[in-house]
Amino acid sequence: MLALPEPHRFVRWEFQDLNTLKTLGKIFAPSAQALTAVWPGVLPGLPPVHSYACSPAAPPVPGEPAEAARLRERMAAAVISKGWAPSPRVQAALRTVPRHRFVPEARLETAYDDNLAVVTVRESPQTALSSVSAAWLQADMIEQLRLEPGMTVLEVGSGGYNAELLAHVVGGRGRVVTVDIDPYVVHRTQRLCAEAGSGRVTAVLGDGALGAPAHVPTGGFDGVIITHTATDIAPAWREQLAEGGRLVVPLDVGGYTRSITLVRRGDVLRAEHWTYCGFVRDRGAAARNVPTTTLANGEVTVRWELGAAGDTSGLDEALRGTRHELSTGLVVAGQFNFETLQVFASTTLPGFCRLSVPSGSELVAQEDAAAIVADGSLAYLTHVQISDGPEPADRHSEFRIHAYGRSGPELAVRFATCVRTWDREVRESGYPSLSVHPAGTPADRLPPGDLIDTPACRMVFGWPGRVPAPRPEHESDTVKMAAGA
Structure with missing residues (x-):
């Protein structure tokens, strides 16, 4: 362990945030070099020193x-028994790759908890910047890539363990390139993969939204996997993917994240699989700040998760008025899965947003509620328990709409109709068809469906039994919305 042999020579101690070190002036040169060896880039402009890097081909400890x-x-047995790893190669990877070596900060029991994501870098006690995802989710996403021995894979978002799982699946002739924007994460990945890896993982420092242009094989990567929440589909991910290759991305749709498997067919990506999930946010150039508006003296926060803020004028006054309530007629029993309702509402309801309130708020009955805003009014979805019992099947809840403002009753009807349509047409059908087209694709070349525009692409959601609203006559209407994201 490090020790301080001459404590009497120090007058006082000060603790500094890493991002403020470069503002402190002169730092003792050996200390500065030691800091930048652990956190590359934290002290820019240091003179070069001789160092001896670990070889990526070094044998495991x-x-x-x-x-x-x-x-x-x-x-591995738990993940396999739940159906997340049906293929022998993914099963063997789970049984072989030493997960604990890639989360040395964690206890063994924590490292090998199949349902737990282990945070490895934090911005604050509440905010994670990097983590090793739950093993079941890593297995599912790797399965969706449908990798074969000898393939080359791009991973966006580094950590080491997931990349080594991929390396085990693609075998001795395969290769994994993993890219991350954080110098510390890349350095950590290089070190951990050198110590406990296969020698087939190349960790690269860069913005993941650009892919890994210097490492693209002839014909493109056979698979691309994104390990952070994305609000858009970066063009580089499609362009660097081989024709027929698969992109697995945790996509944020209205604030709800789903791991979606997309297959490249020319310039179009088509969805084949959806999995409910959660990931850390993107930190690259494509990262999007969610516009927010606070109301009712800060008690209610409106979050525009699709990227373009709506008009909230008049809502403060509306929240001081009478609350309108409407039943949707949907009563459910026990632990009810309505994950497709979240995505259905966010992609089909104009003016969609999310409301955040503190616990016990008298204005909004849900701490996080799906809502719509229009004409100085709002309506949000909630569910209330209407019967209780010793067994889950005995506990019933009803979905209701609460609304404020002059147009509140009309918005409540609109939201209730959405819920009833979902219950009748979508509930048993699962997720929609989804095609992702490059930004600027003319409307007449898009398939029918509900259109969501982002800065980089046009996403068309095809929900069963739904006739989508007419699209704007002028393309500039949607381009302006995307540019504001």
């Missing part, structure tokens, strides 16, 4: 606790 092998087998 031998030996591991017997408990690690037992816990790894238990984790």
Whole structure:
């Protein structure tokens, strides 16, 4: 351990945030070099020094606790038994790659918890910047890539463990390129993969929205996997993907994240699979700040998760008025899954947003509620328990709409109609068809469906039984909305 042999020579101690170190003036040169060795880039402009990097081809450090092998087998068995890893290659990767070596900060039991994401870098106690995702989710996303031995894969968002799972699946002739915008994360990944990896992972520093242009194989990557929440589909991900290759991306749709598997067919990506999930946010050039508006003296926050802020004028006055309530008629029992309702509402309701309130708010009955805003009024979706019992099947809840403002009753009817349509047409059908087209694609070349424009693409959602609203006559209407994202 480090020790301080001459404490009497220090007058006082000060603790500094990493991002403020470069403003402090002169720093003792060996200390500065030690800091930048651990956190590359934290002190820019340092003179070069001689260093000896670990070889990516270095053999794994031998030996591991017997408990690690037992816990790894238990984790793999749990993931496999739940159906997340049906293929033999992914099963073998889970049983082989030493997960605990890539989260050395965590206890063995935590490292091998199949349902737990392990945070490795934090911005604050509440905000994670980098993590190793839950093993079941990593297995599912890798399965969706449908990799074969010898393939080359791009991973956007580094950490080490997921990349080594991929390397195990593609085998000795395969290759994995992993890119991250954080120098510390890249340095950490390089070190951990050198110590406990296969030698087939190349960690690159760069903005993941640009892919890895210097490492694209002839014909493109066979698969691309994104390991952070994305609000858009970067053109580079499609352009660097081979024809027929698969892109697996945790896509934010109205504030709801789903891991979506997209297959490249020319310039179009078509969805084949959806999985409910959650990831850390993107930090690259394509990252989007969610516009927000605070109301009622800060008690209510409106979040425009689709990127373009709506008109909230008149809402403060509306929230001081009478609350209108409307039943949707939808009563559900037990632990009810309505994950497709969230995406259905966010892609089909004009003026969609989310409301955040503190616990116990008298204005909004849900701490996080799906809502719509129009004409100085708002309506939001909530559910209330109407019966209780010892068994889940005995507990019933009803979906209701609460609304404020002069147009509140009309908005409540609109939202209730959305819920009833979902219950009748979508509930048993699952997720919609989805095609992702480059930005600027003319409307007459898009398939029928509900259109969501982002800065980089046009997403068309095809919900069963739904006739989408007419599209704007002028393309500039949607381009302006996308540019404001």
